[in-house]
Amino acid sequence: MIRTILIDDEPLARDIVKYYLSEHKEIEIIAECCDGFEGLKAITQHKPDLIFLDIQMPKISGFEMLELVEDKPAVIFTTAFDEFAIKAFEVNAVDYLLKPIDKSRFDLAMQKLPLRLNQKESTDAVLDAVAMSSAQSNRVVVKKDGIIKIIPVADINYLEADDDYVKLSTTEGAFYKNKTMAFFEQTLDAGQFIRIHRSYIINLAQVTKIELKEKDSYVVLLKSDIWLPVSKTGYAKLKTALGL
Secondary structure (H helix, E strand, O other): OEEEEEEOOOHHHHHHHHHHHOOOOOEEEEEEEOOHHHHHHHHHHHOOOEEEEEOOOOOOOHHHHHHOOOOOOEEEEEEOOOHHHHHHHHHHOOOEEEOOOOHHHHHHHHHOHHHHOOOOHHHHHHHHHHHOOOOOOOEEEEEEOOEEEEEEHHHEEEEEEEOOEEEEEEOOEEEEEOOOHHHHHHHOOOOOEEEEEOOEEEEHHHEEEEEEEEOOEEEEEEOOOOEEEEOHHHHHHHHHHHOO
């Protein structure tokens, strides 16, 4: 049996998927969820083999929810209109169903399911691609002590490399995201965030002072009273950004 969870804020959409799945006796529906918060909790609790995941949902999107899942199940996304996502799915071979879901298209997705169950790594490629879109780049969703937190990027003072994670320093404290510095350098607004060092990206609005520490070595002071090192390359970027 393929243990499956349906995550969609529209009851009718879940009912349609359940109806189509009734012909597939190998599928066992173990939970239904109406938003990403419930979905994350159910996935953590039940550890399903497969989820049907809506993209556009209240509070957090299906993509943002999936980023917080540590051991990702196979995913068949459902969407009403996200053209950017559709392109990403086609490139990365992750399946999706366009609403209203057509029965023949649904059956085709199910025919491909055995392959999808062993192709989970492509989901990460989709999440990285979608994060590049403007709709996803104005906030960061994290999980701390079991609580989901949505952080507007404007509230980030600086980012710091920390082993396999990136630490986000904000006005409300520190949060960790299982991403790379290169990922944030590519996704954050280059006019607002500058990588000043291999280990640091700063919010330009937080800069209060730049000082020469020693020959060709600079440090920057942020409004949060934090001094950070600036590399030679980072100093050049900082000068250009500040018009110096």
